[in-house]
Amino acid sequence: MGQNTDEISNRSEYGGSIPVDNVQALASKDLKDVPVRYLRPEIVSDEVLTDESLQIPVIDIGKLSVAGQPGYDDELAKLHLACKDWGFFQLINHGVSESIDAMKVVTKEFFKLGLEEKMKCAQTPTTIEGYGQAFVVSEDQKLDWGDMLFILPLPIPQRNLRFWPLNPPSFRATLDEYSNKLYGVSKELFKLMSINLGIDLETVSKLYENCTQGIRMNYYPPCLEADKVLGLAPHSDAVGLTLLVQVNEVQGLQIKKNSKWVPIKPIRGSIIVNIGDVMEIMSNGEYRSIEHRALVHLEKERLSIAAFHSPGIDTMIGPLTDGVNEKTAKYKTINTEDYTKLIISSKLDGKSLIEQMKIQ
Ligand code: OGA
Numbered sequence: 001m002g003q004n005t006d007e008i009s010n011r012s013e014y015g016g017s018i019p020v021d022n023v024q025a026l027a028s029k030d031l032k033d034v035p036v037r038y039l040r041p042e043i044v045s046d047e048v049l050t051d052e053s054l055q056i057p058v059i060d061i062g063k064l065s066v067a068g069q070p071g072y073d074d075e076l077a078k079l080h081l082a083c084k085d086w087g088f089f090q091l092i093n094h095g096v097s098e099s100i101d102a103m104k105v106v107t108k109e110f111f112k113l114g115l116e117e118k119m120k121c122a123q124t125p126t127t128i129e130g131y132g133q134a135f136v137v138s139e140d141q142k143l144d145w146g147d148m149l150f151i152l153p154l155p156i157p158q159r160n161l162r163f164w165p166l167n168p169p170s171f172r173a174t175l176d177e178y179s180n181k182l183y184g185v186s187k188e189l190f191k192l193m194s195i196n197l198g199i200d201l202e203t204v205s206k207l208y209e210n211c212t213q214g215i216r217m218n219y220y221p222p223c224l225e226a227d228k229v230l231g232l233a234p235h236s237d238a239v240g241l242t243l244l245v246q247v248n249e250v251q252g253l254q255i256k257k258n259s260k261w262v263p264i265k266p267i268r269g270s271i272i273v274n275i276g277d278v279m280e281i282m283s284n285g286e287y288r289s290i291e292h293r294a295l296v297h298l299e300k301e302r303l304s305i306a307a308f309h310s311p312g313i314d315t316m317i318g319p320l321t322d323g324v325n326e327k328t329a330k331y332k333t334i335n336t337e338d339y340t341k342l343i344i345s346s347k348l349d350g351k352s353l354i355e356q357m358k359i360q
């Protein structure tokens, strides 16, 4: 990751941001030219895989609900390979479609509101939550062609309702339900991955008890120079597991595989799951967090919702696989507070977080 040393390519979901223009408002202004801060002409030469047969694996979690049921062992093995070889997969039969559909509706409605209404949930200089732009740390940094609403629904006692829209009126109840359902799916996945990795299940349930969950609703307006901007610059997610849904039919997510960008074709109704940095560390490198990015469309808006899940703040982040010891650990073990500090400092330096967690 991070070929672009002049920009922060390993950003994550934490840290305050310098306020910049609202991109949706900018895009609606009949511009003749896209402002230069958004232009990344170098991406035109990036290698993008056009062979559509190469796609991320599809995991049927319906086959994994009861240990020993027909197909269970095969699907569990498939999940392990998906995590090892790809770090990305699509999840089907997850049983939370209703909740996803409802969340898509309120997300679309929120971004349709006027700027003033949306700004009622605006980020403040010291918060990571709210409506605004992903991590901007310097005045000359290239900018992403997108806006977002970021909220931390879990743990519940730490909710800050100031950032939860009151408009549309069903937004809060819908997000509350979505948070709960996606937490359930991610917990189940984490348990299944732990079985595959030989992580003790009691450790797993402790880690997940006070799970931190962030939900980021991304809005990428159309762009008249779509091939020269990025909706979201290349990054890996600093968290444990990310569950992403694409809200409308416009594709844009690409993942890096063998130094080429692979466009993801979402299956309708599926959840796209990816391994984050924390999961790479906990698996002692057996699973990898994969670099990905989002492109934008020339004429159509694109929306997505990412739900990030990490262990609670009272836990340690480090390798957890069976039998791992001081000699075999490939990553450091640190508390979540130090980990968060590391996320922020690595972003400020443009350094890769995961590299700094590696034991040399
Ligand atoms: C993210 C992310 C991809 C997308 O929010 O971290 O990678 O398709 N989003 O919007």
Ligand code: NI
Pocket: 235, 236, 237, 242, 292, 306
């Ligand atoms: Ni991401």
